Amino acid sequence: MDSNLFANRKIIHIDMDAFYASVEQMDNPELKGLPIAVGGSEQRGVVSAASYEARKFGVRSAMSSIHAKRLCPELIFVRPRFDRYKEISKKIRKIFLEYTDLVEPLSLDEAYLDVTVNKKGMPSATLIAQEIRKRILTETGLTASAGISINKFVAKVASDYNKPDGQKTVNPEEVEAFLEQLDIKKFYGIGKVTAEKMYQLGIFTGLDLKQKSREFLEKHFSNSGTYYYQISRGIHHSAVKPNRTIKSVGAERTFFENLSSEIFLEDKIINIADELEKRLQRSKIAGKTITLKLKYSDFSLQTRSKTLPYFISDKNLIIDVAKELLYQERLKNSVRLLGISLHNLNNQFSKDTEPKQKSISIQLQFNFKD
Structure with missing residues (x-):
């Protein structure tokens, strides 16, 4: 590895510890020390975040609530309060900006900071x-x-090393040795399915991955093979980007009972479109591509999309297109989750350019971003 290429870069990845759950425990002292899950319910939904007390039982984010309850019978479900999480996230972001303007938020609870040259x-x-x-x-x-560490990838991996309430520094000369001893499931960008495939190929650690040729990795992992080849050597050229472009805005709902009729889903579309419109207004964004997401009772997923010749953000227009997509073909099964999202957004324009949102009967103007 050409260490000179990275030796002068100083990248920090900050990750809040069980952020949503920790906020709930802080605001409600009665929950401190207890296993809690933010999101979902005992009967339905998906866990958005789990406290460390719940994680000891194997409860994780994106897990179904029913499965989480089986793992931890004493689990307490708490409704998410995103306005509160955003309020605290803004305070944290303000702290970051006192040290550097090169802050790249990944979500409300984590961000990259380039402090190679810093304000302090x-x-x-x-x-x-x-x-x-x-x-x-x-x-x-x-x-x-x-x-x-010296780049975003290594810093991201290192931030998980001494969690919670800890930190890990990987100096330039330590990068390759640090990665070699890690289980490949600890590598950012290698998910559960890919990790299982790597295990089957005899790749268990960073060293195993590093010993595979680029050709071998491209053969088994297609275009991702080059990425795996590079990160096993600690090579990651991506810069910290303070103005990450929003690529989509969406809203979705998991139902208490599965719905088997398009008529019932129409009512849900109206509610979801109302929430989506609010998010678009907060972000000052509109989009051309509307996607309807359907998750069936057997957990299979289907998406239906339509691209318009103009930008929209008005809920009535979103509802019209979403209903059209709903009736595009018959439902495969009863539906447990419905979502609507907008892609192909207008945020590539500057704030001074205000494209007009068009429809047959109305013409709206908007500004831009969250």
Whole structure:
């Protein structure tokens, strides 16, 4: 690896510890020390976040509520409060910006910071991370973990190393050795299915992955093979991008009971479109491509899309297109989840350019982004 290429970069990845669940436990002391899941319910839905007490039982985000309850019979379900999470996230973002303008948020609870040149003039990224984590605790009451290294990939992996409330620095000369000893399921960008495939190919650690040729990895993993070849050597060229472009905006609902009729789904489309319109207005964004997402009772997933010749953000137009997509073909089964999203957004324009949203009967103007 050409260490000179990365030696001067100082990247921090900050990741809040069980953010949603920690906020709920902080705001409601009665929940402290208890296994809680944010989102879902005992009968239905999906876990958005789990406290560390719940994680000890194997409860994880994106897990069905029913399965989570089986793993942890004492699990307490809490309704999410995204306005509260955003409020705290803004406070944390404000702290980041006191150190550098190169902040790339990944979500409400994590971000990359490039502190190679920073506003405090501090030469040590490790000390910057320590100071930021201390300030987050003092100003919000919540803990955060951090990874510090020469690029985004290694920093992201390192931030998970000493969780919760810890940090890990991987210096330039330590990168390859650090990655070699890791289980490949710890590599950011390698999911459960890919990890299982790698295990079948005899790839269990970063060292095993590093010993495979580029040709071998491209043969078995197609275009991703080159990415795996590079990250096994700690190579990741992506810069910290402070203005990440939103690619889609959506809203969805999981139903308490499966719905088997398009008539019942029409009512749900109206409610979802109303929420989607609010999100679009907050983001000051419109889109041309509408996608209807259907998750059936057997958990199979189907999407139906339509691209319009103009941008829309008005819920009435979204409802019309979503209903058209609903009746595009018959339902395969009863439906447990319905979602609507807009893609092909107008946020490639500047704020000074205000394209007009068109329909046969109305003409609306808007500005842009969340």
